[in-house]
Amino acid sequence: MPWRETSYLLGREPNCIGRARNWATFHPVAAVLLSILGLLLVVTVVVVPTEWVEISGGTPPACSKGGVAAVMSGPSRGTGEAEPFLSIFSGDAKHGELIAATKKYELLPQAWRDFEVVPDVNFGTPEPRWKSVAVVDSSATRLFMFGGLTGTAYPADVWTMAPDEDGNAIWSFVEFEGSAAVAPGRKAAAAVNIGGTMLVFGGKWCEISKKGKEKHCKELGDLWTLDLESLSTWEKLWEFAEGSSSPDTGGPSPRHGHSATVATIEDEQGRVTDYMVVFAGRADAGYYNDVWAWNTRARKWEDWTPGSAHPTPAKRDHHHVASPQGKRMVLFGGRGDPDTEKHQHKNSNVLGDLWEFDYKKRKWEAIQPSAGRKPSARFLADFAEHEETLLVFGGDEESGKGGRLDDLWQLNLTTYAWTELHQGLRC
Numbered sequence: 028m029p030w031r032e033t034s035y036l037l038g039r040e041p042n043c044i045g046r047a048r049n050w051a052t053f054h055p056v057a058a059v060l061l062s063i064l065g066l067l068l069v070v071t072v073v074v075v076p077t078e079w080v081e082i083s084g085g086t087p088p089a090c091s092k093g094g095v096a097a098v099m100s101g102p103s104r105g106t107g108e109a110e111p112f113l114s115i116f117s118g119d120a121k122h123g124e125l126i127a128a129t130k131k132y133e134l135l136p137q138a139w140r141d142f143e144v145v146p147d148v149n150f151g152t153p154e155p156r157w158k159s160v161a162v163v164d165s166s167a168t169r170l171f172m173f174g175g176l177t178g179t180a181y182p183a184d185v186w187t188m189a190p191d192e193d194g195n196a197i198w199s200f201v202e203f204e205g206s207a208a209v210a211p212g213r214k215a216a217a218a219v220n221i222g223g224t225m226l227v228f229g230g231k232w233c234e235i236s237k238k239g240k241e242k243h244c245k246e247l248g249d250l251w252t253l254d255l256e257s258l259s260t261w262e263k264l265w266e267f268a269e270g271s272s273s274p275d276t277g278g279p280s281p282r283h284g285h286s287a288t289v290a291t292i293e294d295e296q297g298r299v300t301d302y303m304v305v306f307a308g309r310a311d312a313g314y315y316n317d318v319w320a321w322n323t324r325a326r327k328w329e330d331w332t333p334g335s336a337h338p339t340p341a342k343r344d345h346h347h348v349a350s351p352q353g354k355r356m357v358l359f360g361g362r363g364d365p366d367t368e369k370h371q372h373k374n375s376n377v378l379g380d381l382w383e384f385d386y387k388k389r390k391w392e393a394i395q396p397s398a399g400r401k402p403s404a405r406f407l408a409d410f411a412e413h414e415e416t417l418l419v420f421g422g423d424e425e426s427g428k429g430g431r432l433d434d435l436w437q438l439n440l441t442t443y444a445w446t447e448l449h450q451g452l453r454c
């Protein structure tokens with residue numbers, strides 16, 4: 028549908044518009060093609076006027092990485108009915124240049140829509156940031172965001188976002204009583220919602236100097252929980268203690284850039300237990316590829332890392348995961364697989380592989396995607412799960428230099444076929 032492409036071209040962030048225009052000016056063939064596209068646009072509008080509603084939507088986020096994404100349910104601008112949409116907040120558009128926007132992609136018409144932001148009366152909107160974490164409630168009508176890095180601070184703040192009946196995004200700041208426990212601020216933690224509580228594990232915290240440089244950084248190995256109904260106090264459930272390697276006290280070592288998913292396992296007696304499954308990540312010593320599961324019933328960690336004789340994905344951080352029906356973890360990409368044991372971060376690679384981890388068998392299996400186009404290898408994309416699919420927006424395809432993206436992909440977790448929902452421009 029060429030008209031749709033054209034509308035996105037015109038709706039780019041300012042720096043992208045400039046580039047697209049130059050491109051057309053200096054390429055006569057492109058200019059001719061654009062003219063044909065324009066003609067098709069006119070024909071489409073005249074012949075199929077009802078289609079016009081579709082393209083009056085919003086603009087996609089700029090090329091970026093490290094924003095938060097979630098699939099929510101809210102009134103559609105098109106129909107007014109509750110429909111699923113992907114919401115994306117903030118992210119890093121250029122080194123240190125953070126996006127303030129809250130964006131919306133409606134999954135049924137498959138179109139970006141304007142998402143007017145309604146600020147909190149007293150606290151406004153959350154400061155732009157990256158590497159924060161977010162979960163949604165069980166009805167997917169409210170998002171809860173925690174922490175991240177604003178560029179000058181690691182706020183330990185919690186915000187909620189919910190669409191109103193007009194489909195606007197209402198942000199609210201969560202105020203805690205002075206006496207309440209609060210999880211310390213951090214970036215690149217991982218979080219899940221289990222039974223109406225947000226569980227957050229690990230991350231990284233640094234002092235920020237007057238010049239804005241990070242120093243005295245600390246990898247975190249603590250596990251916190253926050254009840255999403257009362258939103259009254261955080262509770263620390265566990266913290267890694269050096270030398271605590273016994274099966275009863277052990278757990279994942281301090282790290283950031285790991286992932287968290289929910290495993291739901293029924294035992295022989297028919298008893299169902301939910302686990303927070305933590306995979307991979309990185310600390311000063313290097314990258315990890317271990318699997319740990321927090322048993323919410325027994326309140327302790329179980330080491331689910333398969334033995335070395337079994338196939339295992341390369342060590343990594345900032346990868347993308349889904350957990351269809353709590354039965355298996357699906358893994359896409361990330362950054363890691365270092366070429367050397369020393370200086371692992373400097374010698375890391377950007378990954379585009381697919382894996383599946385069976386929670387019951389506790390085994391990994393490498394997956395080949397179905398034939399067809401697939402996304403480039405990348406890390407730190409904004410990702411979310413929706414009805415047995417994994418949605419992936421943007422991210423970075425270059426380790427080090429920064430090759431941010433703005434394309435949107437959907438992976439069918441049954442067939443492992445990729446669909447490109449929105450073709451990005453390189454920015």
Ligand SMILES: *[C@@H]1O[C@H](CO)[C@@H](O)[C@H](O)[C@H]1NC(C)=O
Pocket residue numbers: 414416439440441442
């Ligand atoms: C995924 O593929 C299956 C099998 O072809 C299909 O039934 C299902 O609708 C697909 N899901 C999506 C979201 O396209």
